[in-house]
Amino acid sequence: MVFPNENEITNAFSVDFEDWFQCLEVIPISRWDNYEYRIEKNAHRMLDLLDEYNVRATFFILGYVAEKFPYLIKEIDRRGHVLGTHGYSHKQVYKQKPKEFAEELKRSIDIVSELTGQRIYGFRAPIFSIVSKSLWALDILLEQGLIYDSSIYPVLNYRYGIVSSKRFIHRLTTVSGNTIFEIPIATARYFNLNVPVGGGAYLRIIPYLITRAGLKKINHKGQPIVFYATIKRLRKLFSDFKFAPIEKVFSKQLGLQ
Numbered sequence: 001m002v003f004p005n006e007n008e009i010t011n012a013f014s015v016d017f018e019d020w021f022q023c024l025e026v027i028p029i030s031r032w033d034n035y036e037y038r039i040e041k042n043a044h045r046m047l048d049l050l051d052e053y054n055v056r057a058t059f060f061i062l063g064y065v066a067e068k069f070p071y072l073i074k075e076i077d078r079r080g081h082v083l084g085t086h087g088y089s090h091k092q093v094y095k096q097k098p099k100e101f102a103e104e105l106k107r108s109i110d111i112v113s114e115l116t117g118q119r120i121y122g123f124r125a126p127i128f129s130i131v132s133k134s135l136w137a138l139d140i141l142l143e144q145g146l147i148y149d150s151s152i153y154p155v156l157n158y159r160y161g162i163v164s165s166k167r168f169i170h171r172l173t174t175v176s177g178n179t180i181f182e183i184p185i186a187t188a189r190y191f192n193l194n195v196p197v198g199g200g201a202y203l204r205i206i207p208y209l210i211t212r213a214g215l216k217k218i219n220h221k222g223q224p225i226v227f228y229a230t231i232k233r234l235r236k237l238f239s240d241f242k243f244a245p246i247e248k249v250f251s252k253q254l255g256l257q
């Protein structure tokens with residue numbers, strides 16, 4: 001039996017570009033300026049690390065951060081990464097009305113494309129907040145020219161996830177009957193359960209060797225991993241796996257070739 005060589009598979013690496021306090025639900029946007037921003041320091045560490053391992057990534061930019069630190073967005077672009085959007089205020093999609101979501105999305109896309117000249121293709125919702133009750137958001141992504149979403153986590157979690165959703169890139173029919181590509185974060189299958197192995201907090205909680213085994217399992221099936229991260233523990237990951245931006249890994253499916 002011939003297995004695909006996992007070393008030949010290029011996986012997708014993505015970064016949710018935001019500061020530490022912006023992802024905490026308990027701290028709303030109105031209070032963000034009371035906190036010390038660490039994003040400038042962390043962004044440079046992340047960019048240097050990516051350069052060191054020659055990895056290009058997709059950066060999902062929070063619109064608020066782009067307005068406050070425009071030079072950082074230009075720097076990410078200058079270093080060859082692809083830009084996506086992470087919305088504006090980090091409010092969960094299911095807590096927004098469609099009109100509010102659409103306005104924030106437009107503001108976020110506009111600022112990033114004005115700063116860099118890049119066309120934005122993808123969206124990652126704050127806290128993976130595209131769930132069954134907020135699927136209406138997918139039509140708004142299409143209306144604003146995006147072609148893929150990377151927000152539906154096929155796991156069981158108290159605040160996000162659609163457990164029955166497909167684990168790999170697929171076309172999803174929206175509420176209005178259009179289609180959009182869904183590119184989910186990596187999960188490994190153990191005992192009929194989807195276990196999140198695609199990064200973020202899980203990378204800190206789950207021992208690296210378990211994450212690595214789960215990721216290898218995906219590559220053995222011939223599928224690329226979609227990973228998202230903050231800077232911790234990335235050196236090991238970059239030594240073990242090959243990565244590129246989402247837009248490159250799935251360029252054929254997305255029609256970007």
Ligand SMILES: [Zn+2]
Binds near residue numbers: 018086090125126
């Ligand atoms: Zn976030």
